[in-house]
Amino acid sequence: MVNSLDNPVPPGSLSRSAIGDARMEGGLIGPRRRGPEWEERFEVSQPSLSVCIVTQNMAHFLPFLLKSVTPIADEIVVVDSYSADETPQLLRDNPKVRLFQRTFGGHFGEQKNYAIDRAQGDWVLVMDSDEVLGDRAIETIPRLIRKGRHTHYKLARYWILNGPPWTHVRSEAHYPDFQLRLFRNAPSFRYSSHKVVHTHFPREGRGPGKKLRNCHIFHFDFILKDRQARQEKYQRYMDLEPGSSVTSRMYLYEDFPFKERRCRESLTAEGMNSESLKEKALSLPRDPRGRGRAAKA
Numbered sequence: 001m002v003n004s005l006d007n008p009v010p011p012g013s014l015s016r017s018a019i020g021d022a023r024m025e026g027g028l029i030g031p032r033r034r035g036p037e038w039e040e041r042f043e044v045s046q047p048s049l050s051v052c053i054v055t056q057n058m059a060h061f062l063p064f065l066l067k068s069v070t071p072i073a074d075e076i077v078v079v080d081s082y083s084a085d086e087t088p089q090l091l092r093d094n095p096k097v098r099l100f101q102r103t104f105g106g107h108f109g110e111q112k113n114y115a116i117d118r119a120q121g122d123w124v125l126v127m128d129s130d131e132v133l134g135d136r137a138i139e140t141i142p143r144l145i146r147k148g149r150h151t152h153y154k155l156a157r158y159w160i161l162n163g164p165p166w167t168h169v170r171s172e173a174h175y176p177d178f179q180l181r182l183f184r185n186a187p188s189f190r191y192s193s194h195k196v197v198h199t200h201f202p203r204e205g206r207g208p209g210k211k212l213r214n215c216h217i218f219h220f221d222f223i224l225k226d227r228q229a230r231q232e233k234y235q236r237y238m239d240l241e242p243g244s245s246v247t248s249r250m251y252l253y254e255d256f257p258f259k260e261r262r263c264r265e266s267l268t269a270e271g272m273n274s275e276s277l278k279e280k281a282l283s284l285p286r287d288p289r290g291r292g293r294a295a296k297a
Contacts (some may be wrong), residue, residue: 047145048074050121050185054111055129056081056104059090060280061224064272066094068132069125072142079115106240109191109199119185126181130220134158134265137215141182144212151207152183157217158263159253162274166218166267171258173250178211197241197248216265222253223274224281 051073055062069076076097080087081104091097100118104111116124123145127133133141137155144153156176158168168175180201183189188205225233230251237248249255 046142047122047148048120049123049125049141049145050074050119051076051125051127052079052112052115052119053077053127053129054079054081054104054108054115055083055087057083057085057087057284058129059083059086060284061130061220061277062087062090064132064269065127065129066090066097068138068269069127070094070096072138073125074121075119077115077119079111081111107193107196109193109195112199113190116185116190122185124183124185124189127217128219130224131157132218132220132267132269134216134218134263134267136265137212137217140212140215144182149208150210151186152180152189152201152209154178154180154209154211155182155215155217156211156213157219158265159219159222159250160263160274161222161260163263164267164273166263167260168263169222169253169256169258170261171253171256173256174253174258175261176213179217180209181217195241195244197237198244214265216263218263218267220277221251223277225251226282227252227254 049072051069053065053076055078066076073096076094077100078091078097079100079102080091082101088099088101091099098118100114102111102114112126116126125141144150155178157179158166159174159177161167161169183201184207188207189201191199192202221230234248234251237244237251241248
């Protein structure tokens with residue numbers, strides 16, 4: 001479904017379809033359970049979840065990302081920077097996707113904020129278009145947002161090298177690489193304008209959060225881009241944000257002392273393997289603007 005409305009929507013305005021007519025005003029369901037005192041017990045309904053993605057020309061990988069998040073998402077808000085491949089049609093074929101097209105102006109935070117502003121769920125999960133969720137993360141996230149004990153969560157991230165079985169880069173820079181990606185849909189969670197590439201939320205107003213050491217994002221940039229493409233990406237990031245050398249250099253993992261380690265969290269992704277992903281990525285034409293293969297917003 002394509003939604004071309006350009007106006008932000010009120011946070012939490014999306015009703016979870018699984019609740020349907022049983023959801024009562026105020027977000028409570030009150031089933032009567034018989035007990036010694038015939039107490040009426042109220043349970044908080046499952047909060048709704050919006051997954052937000054910004055992308056460009058990632059049709060070769062998006063099916064894996066969409067398959068990863070669709071089971072737990074009530075909606076998937078995607079901002080596409082006018083992709084020239086099959087990305088728009090692929091997104092339109094997913095009934096949970098709300099697609100917006102917007103020119104990428106060079107500021108990653110602004111593009112992501114544009115997506116978050118259009119999220120209707122009670123909670124938001126931000127994913128990059130070269131990532132998927134691990135099996136434990138998929139199982140755990142609905143339970144975490146139902147408990148509501150925290151305002152945000154940081155997920156550990158694997159920088160994937162090969163697989164399956166999936167292996168990742170183990171270095172001081174690359175692991176656990178906690179990412180604040182899951183948070184309540186509140187105005188305080190908007191990316192700061194100070195960082196153009198490696199965006200962060202302001203610390204003020206975040207509220208209590210928690211690091212999830214056993215729930216992972218699987219990041220496939222090292223498989224989808226060869227060394228030359230990653231070198232070009234590093235240079236592009238340096239041009240956009242000259243002070244980002246420490247973080248941007250993570251894409252050149254070969255320059256770090258590292259070990260290849262097997263991922264402790266499982267990833268069930270039918271049809272996904274490192275060799276086929278590399279073949280698909282290498283078959284793509286190189287971007288004449290120097291963005292390498294498989295460029296994304």
